[in-house]
Amino acid sequence: MAIKTLTIIHTFLVLSLAVFAAFTFFGGPGFVNDFNIENDVFIYIVPIVAVIGYFASKFLYTKALSAIDSSATLNTKLALYQKANILKYALIEGPAFLAFIQFLSNGYTLYFTIGATLMLYLTMQKPSKTKTIEELSLNTTERESL
Template identity: 55%
Template sequence: MFFKTLNIIHVFLVLGLAALGAASFFFGVGFVNQFSMSGDVYIYIIPTLALLGYFTSNYIFRKQLSTIDRKESLQSKQAKYQSAVILKYAFIEGPALFAFMQFMNQGYTLYFTIGACLTIYLASLKPSKSKVVEELQLNNKEQEELK
């Protein structure tokens, strides 16, 4: 049930971003050929948010994993791992949503590219049993329980 829940959350987050990206592509103002940086503060905000989201997600994820005691029960470890993974996904999803929304409004290709790259990165974070075993450093007994 643990992996099923993680996979469902992951799939819906990725599909949601992909749907928003497609909607912004087809129903937005279109790609703008004439790019002007004057008066557009989002040209600085969106890349900064994307970088902050990426680095913050990894930092907080590692920090939360380090607080998990190896002597805790498997269910407790799974619950903490699940909350850490969801928080990691949220820090990636937020800037991607913002980038797609700004692309829909302004049409700058950079915004769409950043949103698409963050979506692809989020898709690459698909949870798996081997990742959980490695990241939680589960012993043999816990690995058997997990299966």
Template identity: 35%
Template sequence: MINKQSVVQNPNTFVKTISIIHLALIAGQIIFAAAAFMTTKNHTTSKSDDVFIYVAPIMALSGFAISNILFKTLVNKIDGQSPLKTKLAAYQSALIVRFALLEGPSLFAIVSFMLTGNLIFLGISGAIIAYFIYLRPTKQKIEDDLNLGYEEKAELDGAGKVY
């Protein structure tokens, strides 16, 4: 039988974990975009009659708006009286949802580029990737988003106990 006991990790490990998840998602998008650029033969910047020219920007803007609204909603639902471990787990889930809602339109734009050769789609994906980089999780952002108190900030900095 597999031991289902949760892994005890300190808050510094938590920050590293979500940073690695974030970096992996960015790297995947960049590598996919680079591979698409290298394998697609006819590059163009002309506007086309493809439906993708309308769908990709709408998806990008919708992903941006929905990811921000849903992230804020999920973070606001985190109980302020919960232990730090519970808050961080809920925060990680909110971040993953946010990242997924941004990564989907980015990947769609890259696939649209592969199908049409239109560089505008790589520009859309590039804009999403740039915003993704801006959203890099840091201790300060976690403290601000979760409105952590003094003791919780100390625990997140590693000065407190291992939770």
């Protein structure tokens, strides 16, 4: 059941980001290639936040998975696994939303590209039963229960 819940959460997050990206693409000023970075501090903030979000998601996810006790019950492992995944998703989705919001405000192509790249990466993080078994190193009994 935890994998289904995590899949629903993941799907909702990806779809909400995709809808927002479409809104910014079609409702925004369009692509602007003429950068005027003199008064735009976000030209530095958006890429930095995106890189920090990406690496923080990988680091904290790995750290959370390594903290799961192999002798814990399957329900405990799945709850901690779900928590680690939601944290990873949030650290990817936040910078993507920031990038799309900045694209909406001034239309710089760089912002949309960063947001779309993070959205694609988030899409690739879809949970699956096989991935869960691998990452949690479940024994045979736990695999059958899953």
